[in-house]
Amino acid sequence: xxxxxxxxVTENTVAASRDYEVIVIGxxxxxxxxxxxxADLGVKATVLExxxxxxxxxxxxxxxxxxxxSESFTYGYSFxxxxxxxxxxxxxxxxxxxTLRYLNYVTEKFGLREYMQFGCRVSAMVFNENTxxxxxxxxxxxxxxxxxxxTAVGILSTPTLPKFEGMDSFKGTAFHxxxxxxxxxxxxxxxxxxxxxxxxxxxxxxxxxKIASDLTVFQRRPNWAAPLNNGPISExxxxxxxxxxxxxxxxCDRTPGGFEHEPDRRGYHDVTPEERLELWDRLYxxxxxxxxxxxxxxxxxxxxxxxxxxxxxxNRIRQRVxxxxxxxxxxxxxxxxxxxxxxxxxxxxxxxxxDNVELVDSAETPIQCITPTGLKTSxxxxxFDVIIYATGFDSFTGAFDRIDxxxxxxxxxxxxxxxxxxxxxxVMINDMPNFAMLAGPQTAATNFPRGAExxxxxxxxxxxxxxxxxxxxxxxxxDAEQVWLEHVKEMxxxxxxxxxxxxxxxxxxxxxxxxYGKTRYNIYTGGGPKYLRTLKQVTEKDYDGVTLS
Ligand code: NAP
Numbered sequence: 001x002x003x004x005x006x007x008x009v010t011e012n013t014v015a016a017s018r019d020y021e022v023i024v025i026g027x028x029x030x031x032x033x034x035x036x037x038x039a040d041l042g043v044k045a046t047v048l049e050x051x052x053x054x055x056x057x058x059x060x061x062x063x064x065x066x067x068x069x070s071e072s073f074t075y076g077y078s079f080x081x082x083x084x085x086x087x088x089x090x091x092x093x094x095x096x097x098x099t100l101r102y103l104n105y106v107t108e109k110f111g112l113r114e115y116m117q118f119g120c121r122v123s124a125m126v127f128n129e130n131t132x133x134x135x136x137x138x139x140x141x142x143x144x145x146x147x148x149x150x151t152a153v154g155i156l157s158t159p160t161l162p163k164f165e166g167m168d169s170f171k172g173t174a175f176h177x178x179x180x181x182x183x184x185x186x187x188x189x190x191x192x193x194x195x196x197x198x199x200x201x202x203x204x205x206x207x208x209x210k211i212a213s214d215l216t217v218f219q220r221r222p223n224w225a226a227p228l229n230n231g232p233i234s235e236x237x238x239x240x241x242x243x244x245x246x247x248x249x250x251x252c253d254r255t256p257g258g259f260e261h262e263p264d265r266r267g268y269h270d271v272t273p274e275e276r277l278e279l280w281d282r283l284y285x286x287x288x289x290x291x292x293x294x295x296x297x298x299x300x301x302x303x304x305x306x307x308x309x310x311x312x313x314x315n316r317i318r319q320r321v322x323x324x325x326x327x328x329x330x331x332x333x334x335x336x337x338x339x340x341x342x343x344x345x346x347x348x349x350x351x352x353x354x355d356n357v358e359l360v361d362s363a364e365t366p367i368q369c370i371t372p373t374g375l376k377t378s379x380x381x382x383x384f385d386v387i388i389y390a391t392g393f394d395s396f397t398g399a400f401d402r403i404d405x406x407x408x409x410x411x412x413x414x415x416x417x418x419x420x421x422x423x424x425x426x427v428m429i430n431d432m433p434n435f436a437m438l439a440g441p442q443t444a445a446t447n448f449p450r451g452a453e454x455x456x457x458x459x460x461x462x463x464x465x466x467x468x469x470x471x472x473x474x475x476x477x478x479d480a481e482q483v484w485l486e487h488v489k490e491m492x493x494x495x496x497x498x499x500x501x502x503x504x505x506x507x508x509x510x511x512x513x514x515x516y517g518k519t520r521y522n523i524y525t526g527g528g529p530k531y532l533r534t535l536k537q538v539t540e541k542d543y544d545g546v547t548l549s
Contacts, residue, residue, distance in 0.1 A: 018133050018145040020044050022463070024152055027116050028056020030438040030452035031152035032107055033077060035115045037460045048138070050121035054107055056154050058099045063177040063200065064207035066096035069228065069344045070447045071288055073241045074259055075099075077106060078249045078453060088238050092287055093230045093344075124404040125149060127433060132472045134434065147472075150459060151400070152438040152452075155522075156503070158398030160510045162195065162391050165369040172373075174387040177204065189213045191383060193375065195367070196390035197223055199343035204390075206351045213356060216382060220362040221501070222330050224313060224337040228344035229287035249450075256527025258446030261293035268296035268305040280312050292342045299338055300495055306336040313337050320349040329361050340502040394511055395503035396441040396522045397421050407432035408475070418513070420506060420520035424476035424484050424545055425535060427459065433475040436462070442488050444531035445504075445523040454528070458535050462543065473549045480545030491525045 298305035426443030506520025
């Protein structure tokens, strides 16, 4: 940052009567890096975090088995060589406690804690047209004013529960895994029910099965899952990773998903069945998202390729599950592999070979109600000590809907987004001036920190531009927003994913208006590199599509 810009920020900040120049909402991966950039600029800024401490998703999801599906060394921040040299990831796919330690380490190392306020849930935000500021109301009754608001509220931070009759009557312990108890919570010898079989449940089911006396899994629809193949990282391996960091991040920047995985570009139809099998055997034994992202690109676009690969994975499942009836129940029949976000697993399928584990098909025998001692399905009554509702999230827009956000003319964001998000570049919203989103809806769906760093850098550059040019307001133009929405929709069209019955397309059976078929265009599916090129073009054209005043 030039001395001149620094002076402009200071003058701007000092001259204003508002409480802050920038308020960041959320102290997770994105919020931590955003406040680092603002602290470096000397801007009067704070982070408001609803939780009791920092970490976002890694603060909340403390269930056993919670860990990265991204390679640990591609998940860490890339902005500090010193940090990269200091930190040792102990596993290829870091477990939640280590990730939370990492985020605390970063925060302490760069002195960021002093900028953070915890236990502060934002309830409302109103834009003041005369002063170009936002008034931010907190649930504790406080009101703060700020020039700019940057949200870092996460994409899966609003858990949703089913609406079964009798849920309040249950006398045991029941919760969503997002709220896994912070105090030691021992399931040893307990009778446990799990409702839902998404990526979350698929991570914790094998862990709980080891200690519960009985584990009953209620599955409405199976998910395609594949082996994580995790392992430790030795000192020597970590040294070689450190030496490769520049190359690692360069590869992440160049690949659509922000990983080291690059698709096999030979062409599914151009190779023999034997060559396909050779690749798939190799991928099934590989770790992380290789099976998804190093596969033929046609897996994502071509029904035949997708069906063929799905049949391959189905056979792998049959080989791992002893009871053929159970195996068939674990194989999805309503969608192909990789159309929904692929959960990665460790001994998930073998868990169903245990005597203390039962799979109940909730499509065949639906849950009818929760009782004081357990639950009733259409044909049986069960008794449990613990019920875990691993029933997903109000993805992307849920965290925004919890805040009463009113922009120009008192227009409410909730109303604007009732049928799905509408944004400009996934960063701004027309009529919501001086408001930017990090990893908001309609940004590129990538390895989370890779996209978050990009968003923080772009947003910070925009603010620096505003300060340097003594500008007071940015507002995305309505027509630019419409063009972006159409582009986002268009990018879905070539992908089989457009049919997904998943949070990516906004499906959630527990929220009215989120029924299957009412697609919500939640992500930009054009990939990180294309997305970054678009952002750069906008900057180069002095923020094309944005009115600056
Ligand atoms: P999810 O994928 O949305 O799965 C929710 C599950 O609950 C589904 O099996 C769903 O069944 C079931 N369900 C919902 N409501 C139900 C009801 N009323 N009755 C019966 N079943 C019901 O949620 P998630 O597992 O929490 O995962 C969400 C996302 O979080 C993942 O896709 C992933 O991106 C992220 N995640 C990441 C990691 C990681 O990075 N390591 C780990 C965990 C999660 P239906 O399919 O029939 O609706």
